[in-house]
Amino acid sequence: MFFDKQNAVVKRIDLSSSDVLRSSDSLHISYGIDRNFLYGCGISIASILKNNTDINFVFHIFTDYFDDEWERLFKALAYQYNTSLVIYVVDCEQLKSLPSTKNWSYATYFRFIIADYFSNQLDKMIYMDADIMCQGSLNELLHVTFNGDEVAAVVPERDSVWWAKRADALGIPSIEKGYFNAGFLLINLENWSRLNISTKAMELLSQEEVKTKLSFLDQDILNMLLTGKVIYLDKKYNTQYSLNYELQKDKKENPITSSTILVHYIGPTKPWHEWANYETAKPFLDARAASPWRKVPLLKAKNSNHLRYCAKHFYHQKSYPLFLKMYLKYFYQKLF
Known part of the structure; x- marks a missing residue:
């Protein structure tokens, strides 16, 4: 040991x-x-x-x-x-x-x-x-x-x-x-x-x-x-999927199927982040709804890495006011 x-x-x-x-x-x-x-x-x-x-x-x-x-x-x-x-x-x-x-x-x-x-x-x-x-x-x-x-x-x-x-x-x-x-x-x-x-x-x-x-x-x-x-x-x-794949123009085929038992959300964006608003996060969202966390807010971006991805995802989701807010936070954090 x-x-x-x-x-x-x-x-x-x-x-x-x-x-x-x-x-x-x-x-x-x-x-x-x-x-x-x-x-x-x-x-x-x-x-x-x-x-x-x-x-x-x-x-x-x-x-x-x-x-x-x-x-x-x-x-x-x-x-x-x-x-x-x-x-x-x-x-x-x-x-x-x-x-x-x-x-x-x-x-x-x-x-x-x-x-x-x-x-x-x-x-x-x-x-x-x-x-x-x-x-x-x-x-x-x-x-x-x-x-x-x-x-x-x-x-x-x-x-x-x-x-x-x-x-x-x-x-x-x-x-x-x-x-x-x-x-x-x-x-x-x-x-x-x-x-x-x-x-x-x-x-x-x-x-x-x-x-x-x-x-x-x-x-x-x-x-x-x-x-x-x-x-x-x-x-x-152990079916791996990154929620950042959602940002790709030629997005990879979704490997999560009805026969998938365990979905592994690799990469820096996790399904408990507030910007992970995708159908591919459904296994997480369904379980959250059946747990004591159902009313606990999803997590906000804090560090610069998360702020960068948060801004990208909000832009991809056409949530432009949130994109601008997160991008400015990211820019400020990188400067100071």
């Missing part, structure tokens, strides 16, 4: 419904987020519960921030759906030295803490990014079995051309056979611990030669470590 389990989690808050019936066959789902993704996380959980009334869940949320208002909302969610929900407040100091970008904070490394934390408690667990929304049954995932050294069930990203590019960039030829997106991981916790994946990942991240090869931070690291040790699932369990 790369961290001290006893000290990494500084507070545990059990918000589970008092009427929940815990069972040994529950599906455990975890999230690792900073405060900017708490809204999305709540709706992601609501979307799962709304579409899977026949499954017992236990949700585990690892975060660096949690206040009384968030506790009220997540507790209301747990009671609304009579489910188990536990918050883990994490000391992030040892993660802040790791590589990060404006789109990926140190919270991206929470998945390593999560896998280590539960390694001696559970056989398997789903890790899911908070920008993933559910619109179908997860029942098949209850029956995934692992063999040998298989560490995770994952969903491949893009195609064989992309895999070859990542294999070349990372210097791992076997990645040419498959490169996965780390936003969804069904983790075999026993093998993760036995093969010491978290420690090996941190060792790689400490090497300057390795860091220069990385474009997708811990996702690249996991592909390097788990090559040949994963089960590939259908893309319906």
Whole structure:
């Protein structure tokens, strides 16, 4: 393990419904987020519960921030759906030295803490990014079995051309056979611990030669470590879509279909942003309407990156007064 389990989690808050019936066959789902993704996380959980009334869940949320208002909302969610929900407040100091970008904070490394934390408690667990929304049954995932050294069930990203590019960039030829997106991981916790994946990942991240090869931070690291040790699932369990595609003149074909189970909203514009007013955000909006967040306003743009996209989207939506307002805010923030 790369961290001290006893000290990494500084507070545990059990918000589970008092009427929940815990069972040994529950599906455990975890999230690792900073405060900017708490809204999305709540709706992601609501979307799962709304579409899977026949499954017992236990949700585990690892975060660096949690206040009384968030506790009220997540507790209301747990009671609304009579489910188990536990918050883990994490000391992030040892993660802040790791590589990060404006789109990926140190919270991206929470998945390593999560896998280590539960390694001696559970056989398997789903890790899911908070920008993933559910619109179908997860029942098949209850029956995934692992063999040998298989560490995770994952969903491949893009195609064989992309895999070859990542294999070349990372210097791992076997990645040419498959490169996965780390936003969804069904983790075999026993093998993760036995093969010491978290420690090996941190060792790689400490090497300057390795860091220069990385474009997708811990996702690249996991592909390097788990090559040949994963089960590939259908893309319906991690269908990626960027709401910024809506801005393109020759917009990509919408990959979200009736058979899609998990929609992954990649990119800086998230469905909980007030400028994400598109039909493709419907899985999020439907779940929000069936959650304690139904009357909580969508989030406004704050930083310059969000203001820029906000202005672009309002212009695309022909909301010209809002476009002008956001563009001026963006221009002012860039100047000062």
